[in-house]
Amino acid sequence: MYQIFIVFFYFSKENGKIIVEYNNIPAEREERPLILTVTLNPSIDHFVQSDNFTYGRLNRVKNLERQPGGKGVNIAFMLGVMGMETLATGFLGKAAGRFFQERLHKHKVTTNFVYIEDVTRHNYLLVDNIKNQRTLLDEEGPDIEHDEMKYFLETYRRLLPRCSAVVLAGSLPKKVPSGIYNDLIKMAEEHKLLTVLNTVEDNIAPCLNSGINIIMPDLRSSDKIMGIPVRNPENRNQVACSLLGKGGIMGIITFDSVNYLISTAHGCLEAKPAGVKMKNTLKTGDALIAGMIFEYLKSGSCIESVRTGVAASIASASHMNGFFKSYDEVKRHLDSVEIREVSS
Amino acid sequence: MKLVRDIMARDITSVTEEDTLEKVAWLLTGYRFGGVPVVDAEGKVKGFISEKDIIKSHYPFMGESGGYFVIRSFAEVSKKLDKQELHRVREFMTSPAISVSEEDTVVETINIMLEKGLRILPVTRDGILIGVVGRTEICKEIFRTESD
Numbered sequence: 001m002y003q004i005f006i007v008f009f010y011f012s013k014e015n016g017k018i019i020v021e022y023n024n025i026p027a028e029r030e031e032r033p034l035i036l037t038v039t040l041n042p043s044i045d046h047f048v049q050s051d052n053f054t055y056g057r058l059n060r061v062k063n064l065e066r067q068p069g070g071k072g073v074n075i076a077f078m079l080g081v082m083g084m085e086t087l088a089t090g091f092l093g094k095a096a097g098r099f100f101q102e103r104l105h106k107h108k109v110t111t112n113f114v115y116i117e118d119v120t121r122h123n124y125l126l127v128d129n130i131k132n133q134r135t136l137l138d139e140e141g142p143d144i145e146h147d148e149m150k151y152f153l154e155t156y157r158r159l160l161p162r163c164s165a166v167v168l169a170g171s172l173p174k175k176v177p178s179g180i181y182n183d184l185i186k187m188a189e190e191h192k193l194l195t196v197l198n199t200v201e202d203n204i205a206p207c208l209n210s211g212i213n214i215i216m217p218d219l220r221s222s223d224k225i226m227g228i229p230v231r232n233p234e235n236r237n238q239v240a241c242s243l244l245g246k247g248g249i250m251g252i253i254t255f256d257s258v259n260y261l262i263s264t265a266h267g268c269l270e271a272k273p274a275g276v277k278m279k280n281t282l283k284t285g286d287a288l289i290a291g292m293i294f295e296y297l298k299s300g301s302c303i304e305s306v307r308t309g310v311a312a313s314i315a316s317a318s319h320m321n322g323f324f325k326s327y328d329e330v331k332r333h334l335d336s337v338e339i340r341e342v343s344s
Numbered sequence: 345m346k347l348v349r350d351i352m353a354r355d356i357t358s359v360t361e362e363d364t365l366e367k368v369a370w371l372l373t374g375y376r377f378g379g380v381p382v383v384d385a386e387g388k389v390k391g392f393i394s395e396k397d398i399i400k401s402h403y404p405f406m407g408e409s410g411g412y413f414v415i416r417s418f419a420e421v422s423k424k425l426d427k428q429e430l431h432r433v434r435e436f437m438t439s440p441a442i443s444v445s446e447e448d449t450v451v452e453t454i455n456i457m458l459e460k461g462l463r464i465l466p467v468t469r470d471g472i473l474i475g476v477v478g479r480t481e482i483c484k485e486i487f488r489t490e491s492d
Contacts, residue, residue: 087356094373101355110354110475115371151367158360162387162472 033164033297035079038156038184039072039090041141041173042100043123047321051130065321068100069123071169071198071218074283074322078290078312080107082327084297087163089113089155091144091173093120112159114152118142121173125282127320134282141173149176157187165194165293169286170218172203179206186210189247194297198289201225211247214296216289219254236261237268237342250302252288257281258313260288264302267341271306273314274338283322287312291330303339310337348453349446351485352467352475358383361390361434368433369398381466381473382437388471391439392464401436443468444477454482 049063068077076088088104092113101111121139128134144152160166166188168181181203188195189211196214197207201224204217217225224230225239236253240263243251251263258281259272278284291312296305311333315324324330358381359368371380372395379394443466444453453465457479464478 101353105354108354110356112356112358115373147370151371158383158385158387161385 032085034085034087034162035076035165035167035293035297036087036089036159036163037072037076037079037167037169039070039076039088039170040144040152040176040180041121041171042068042070042073042090042092042096043121043139043141044096044099045069046122046124047127048124049127049129051128053126053128053131053133053135066099067321067323068096068103071286072167073100073104074286075167075169075198075290075293076104076109077107077323078287078316079294080104080109081324082290082294082312082330084294086110087112087159089152089159091116091120091142091148091152093118093142096120112155114148114155116142116144116148118144141171143174144176156184160188160191160193163191163193164297165196167196167198167289167293169196169198169289171200178203182206182210185212194249194293195247196289196293198285208243213247213249214252214289214292215243215248215250216252216254216285217243218285225253230255237263240268249296250292250305254285254288258284258310258317260306260310261342262302262306268343269303269306269339270342271310271337271339273310273317273333274336276314276317276333276336278314278317280320280322281317283316284313287316287322287324306339307334307337310339346450346485347446348444348448348450348467348477349475351450351481352446352477353481354475356381356387356473356475358387358473359393359433360384361432361437363433365398365401365431365433365436368393372398377464377476377478379464381441381443381476382433382439383473387473389441389443389466389468389473391433391437392441392466393433393437394464397436397438401431441466445469446474450482450485453477457482 045067047065048061050059050061053059072090073088076086079086086109088109089112092100092115094115097115104111119142121141123139124137126135168184181197185195185207195212197212198216198218200218201222228235228239230236230239230253236255240251240253240261244263253261258278262269262271288309292305292309295308312330314333314336315329316322361382379392381389382391382393384390442456442460442462446467446469464476466473467475467477
């Protein structure tokens with residue numbers, strides 16, 4: 001079976017420079033794209049506001065908000081808000097099922113989770129507005145049993161044929177092998193789907209030789225990729241390029257919270273918000289991915305995907321819980337995105 | 345007029361005809377509904393299997409005749425009790441399933457539910473499962489409309 005690609009070459013003018021774009025979009029794409037998000041280790045996120053928080057003492061909670069979370073779930077939410085048809089799968093503890101279902105359905109996200117015996121993890125973000133501190137407590141996650149994994153793989157396999165893109169995002173729960181994302185990417189490739197991976201380096205490494213299309217390492221707990229520190233701009237370019245394996249469309253490195261370096265088949269782009277005040281950068285990476293996929297499936301343009309992604313990031317950063325409320329809100333920030341070509 | 349797509353639960357938890365009843369029973373313990381649609385490889389709805397079907401699979405000899413248990417067929421009982429864990433969904437599901445389209449009205453759906461005595465209906469688009477609508481969704485809608 002031969003894979004058929006529609007190949008576009010076109011020019012766009014950005015900051016006075018002409019940028020050549022190349023895109024290969026799988027030809028057999030449905031008219032109404034459906035995006036599958038996979039969250040193997042979702043969480044119930046607690047946003048706890050406690051001003052003047054002091055360790056070892058009684059602290060009063062000023063405000064508490066609970067949200068279904070996990071990278072894939074967050075991306076599904078945001079895609080749903082932007083009006084994209086989205087399907088969310090992964091593992092959920094039985095008690096958490098209804099909570100996730102109701103919140104996701106409210107944003108028109110369809111769910112098909114596998115319910116497990118163990119419980120969904122809880123994460124806590126402690127916000128102290130007086131001391132201007134944020135502390136994140138991240139739980140490891142549940143045990144996934146053999147039968148639960150088997151049922152998930154059956155479900156995933158059954159959902160793929162009706163989708164246009166698959167987003168694999170977040171950490172892995174216990175007992176799940178680190179090569180799982182590689183297996184899921186290979187299955188998605190059989191259906192010629194756009195594949196997106198956003199996770200920590202340990203889970204990315206086994207996937208670099210697969211046909212992953214868009215890849216963004218989660219750098220919250222490490223500033224190194226493949227042993228190379230990415231704070232140094234020169235290293236950053238080198239690492240971003242090395243993320244583009246076979247089938248690679250974009251490799252994304254986050255730096256300074258909401259600045260991004262994006263490697264494409266035809267060079268590197270640096271994108272950042274210009275003159276925007278950020279309240280919170282907690283879910284800006286998830287928003288970037290949601291915005292990028294939304295635009296890429298619509299136009300197939302790397303540069304416009306980056307622009308919409310960063311605009312979604314800015315919109316996310318202006319909300320305390322990280323969730324923008326509408327696509328219009330994202331559109332309002334499109335002009336605040338600066339994109340420039342950088343030498344790779 | 346409200347349509348099914350406005351009130352349905354966008355959940356497509358489902359099983360295939362080849363799945364075991366054991367899997368369905370396990371699935372239903374974490375699921376909010378009392379049954380799941382049965383779909384094929386493309387997601388097309390082929391039937392429906394409920395808790396009642398599972399119980400009947402385990403107690404096939406229990407009829408519903410005036411409060412007495414009636415053994416209708418010993419051969420059938422023997423066959424059904426043999427290797428219980430290997431029984432497949434296709435043997436016990438209701439097929440074809442009664443389903444509604446996302447474009448159907450809520451009133452039409454209520455009518456089907458009451459007429460057929462069903463608690464939950466698969467919702468389809470071009471025959472493909474895209475959600476379910478249960479009595480819970482209907483009740484929520486009734487009270488939401490009344491309070492508006």
